Amino acid sequence: MIDLDAYSDTTxxxxxxxxxxxxxxxxxxVNRSEGQTGSCGIGEMPVVSSAGPHFGEESVLVGRGGSGTIFFAGCNLGCIFCQNYDISHLRHGRQVTIEKLAQSMLELQAYGCSNINFVTPTHVVPAIAAALETARKKGMSLPTVYNTGGYDSVETLKLLKGLIDIYMPDAKYADAEAADQLSAAPDYPEINFAAVKEMHRQVGDLQVEKGLATQGLLIRHLVLPNNLAGSVEVIDFLAGEISPHTTINVMAQYRPCYHADSYPEVNRRPSLDEITSARRYAKQKGLNVLD
Ligand code: SF4
Incomplete structure (x- = not known):
């Protein structure tokens, strides 16, 4: 149990x-401070799978020292094809205190990382907010990245205003049936689109200085085989309802993992044509498509 009186109203x-x-x-x-757990499987305090500089993120997040990633175990989505299922579903990692989490941020800054990148943060934002307060009091000044599966509530996101500099949500699906079958979240499209709107309202389009992102929205869209990700609809939404200057990473790295072999439609990689079509369409709509 932490002493909440030591923290801000937001935390x-x-x-x-x-x-x-x-x-x-x-x-x-469920009452997580009493040890109960819900769909994400994590109690009051976060479980960290790893923390360190990561050079495989988008180049605007990497720079010379890498992106300072902190991978949180557990997830509020149930993606049957998850490539990190040992972290998200099996929840491999160690429970950490607020002080330890803050210390990790300070160490990543001292190492020379370009930002602090919270990977799968949605279910542990109370601890992230508390640790950020502590770390900032001790001199942590890097931009923060909210690297999420995109199933976030607007009410919670509103409380993160000022804590997060760069929102990097997935936009996984535009179709309820696909979202239900593949991620156990039939309301994902409407929830995700509302969340992306709130994120953009807070931070705007992605700002890049000297090759590094400093603030803004960066969308990740993983192309799935058989158009299950609804790429055209996602891109239309971004161009029409968010901003024609939205930055997007149209990702090609889908491969069948975890339980994907039980679902024939996702039991293959997307074809080159499926990937290039999605990228071409995003460019046609004027989006800033990362290479
Ligand atoms: S964060 Fe979401 S999935 Fe986890 S217990 Fe709370 S409501 Fe449930």
Whole structure:
């Protein structure tokens, strides 16, 4: 149990949203501070799988020292093809204190990382907010990256205003049936589109200085075989309802993992034509497509 009186109103409000837990759209209503867990499988304190400089992220996040990634175990989505299932579904990692999490951020900064990149943060934002407060008081000044599967509630996101500099959500699906079958989240499209709107409202289009992102929205869209990701609809939404200057990474690296072999439609890589079509369409719509 942490001493919440030592933290800001925002952090205390995030903690309150965890008891009973309505932090994310699952709204499990479990009391996580009493040891109960919901769909994400994580209690009050976060479980960290790894923390360190990462050079495989988008080049605007990497720079010379890498992106300072902190991978959180557990996830509020149930993607049957998850490439990190040992972290998200099997929840491999170690539980950390707020002080330890803050210390990790300071160490990543001292190492020379370009930012602090919270990977799969949605279900542990109370601890992230508390640790950020602590780290910033001790001199942590790097931009923060919210690297999310994109199933986030607007109410929670509003509390992150000022804490997060770069939002990097997935936009996984535009179709409820695909979202239900592949990620157990039939409301993903409407939730995701509302979340992306709130993120853009807070930070705007992606700003890049000397090759490094400093603030803004960066969308990740993983092309799935058989158009299950609804690439055209996702791109139309971004161009029409977010900004024609939205930065997007149209990702080609899908490969069948975890339980994907039980679903014939996703049990193959997307074809070159499927990938290039999605990229071409995003460019036609004027989006800033990362190479
Ligand atoms: S954060 Fe976890 S426990 Fe809370 S509502 Fe979401 S899935 Fe459920």
């Amino acid at each position: 205390r409000e995030l903690w309150r949203l965890m008891n009973p837990c309505t932090l994310c759209p699952r709204k499990c209503n």
